[in-house]
Amino acid sequence: MGRTPCCDKNGLKKGPWTQEEDLKLTNYIQVHGPGNWRTLPRNAGLQRCGKSCRLRWTNYLRPDIKRGRFSFEEEETIIQLHSVLGNKWSVIAGRLPGRTDNEIKNYWNTHIRKRLLRNGIDPVTHAPRLDFLELSSILGLTLCSQSVVNASNLLGAQTFLNPQLLSLANTILSLKQENPESVLQYLNQNQLCTTSAVPCTSTMINQTGLMQEGFSSDMTNLSYPNSQENLTSSTLTNAFIGQPNTTVPVLSETPNMQYSLDGNQNYSFDSVRSTPTSSPTPLHSSSTYMNRCSTDDDIESFSSLFKFEIPEGLDIHDFM
DNA sequence: AAGATCTGCAACCGCATACCA
DNA sequence: ATGGTATGCGGTTGCAGATCT
Structure with a gap:
């Protein structure tokens, strides 16, 4: 019942094909056609598995392949x-x-x-992924809200945040809790705050009521009600994208x-x-x-x- | 210049399904 | 109907060349 195995793997060659093997396979198929991969290697004089021959032919040797x-x-x-x-x-x-x-x-x-x-x-x-916007949102809330954002909120996002960025967010959060001024120092030292777009000031970080009043719902433009300055999401995303070796994180869909x-x-x-x-x-x-x-x-x-x-x-x- | 790291791609592996005895 | 093989497919690996440090 059934058929005999396609090939006995013992003693069959693996790895890259040589020119000679390619020639043998091509010549054989040009004469006999590509059918019956099981018997083809033996008939063509190849020490290869039929599967390997089929793959070599379909992926590389076929004449109609566009390179x-x-x-x-x-x-x-x-x-x-x-x-x-x-x-x-x-x-x-x-x-x-x-x-x-x-x-x-x-x-x-x-x-x-x-x-x-x-x-x-x-x-x-x-x-489209909203990775940067979401991170901006988290950081924006962390930095600008008077209410203390529970670190567990960030940790809860760990499953879909890039660990590097999560770590950064946690660092900023803990710094902020210790001393808001140290956050500024950190941001500036690490070039995470683009001064040309919006200077980071302690006033900004400590500004009251931002969470309730200031943020537009789409988080693409984080405005400050009492300021001419707008902290845009691109400002924050720029900060991260601009960092060497910062990979694009995968967040939620x-x-x-x-x-x-x-x-x-x-x-x-x-x-x-x-x-x-x-x-x-x-x-x-x-x-x-x-x-x-x-x-x-x-x-x-x-x-x-x-x-x-x-x-x-x-x-x-x-x-x- | 040399070693480390990155990148691209050919080839392999294992699984699913069609086919056959 | 059953069980084994052939084939096709998608995921993964390994290697060679390129690039970086």
């Missing part, structure tokens, strides 16, 4: 499809002629995923911030797209987002992240 950098259009397509399909690399590959699932998977993990993270997009949900699909089948991140433009920090300034983009590619991709079109003829329902 080289992914084009902008390909990248867009991958992002679109991934937002709908998730990690269905083979299905995504089916929409990108000449690209293999392995190649797309690698490209996603090494390029696109990092880029999305860097730009504040959750690569799993494709929803925002369910109300998702793609919207307009009549022209344009996906857009409404919430996030509006944030940079309405923010005091311009999109193309060197702060906030753009200072994380090290290459032209990053910049180009960043701008495209917030609006892209689904190619004509691409029916999402095909994949469902």
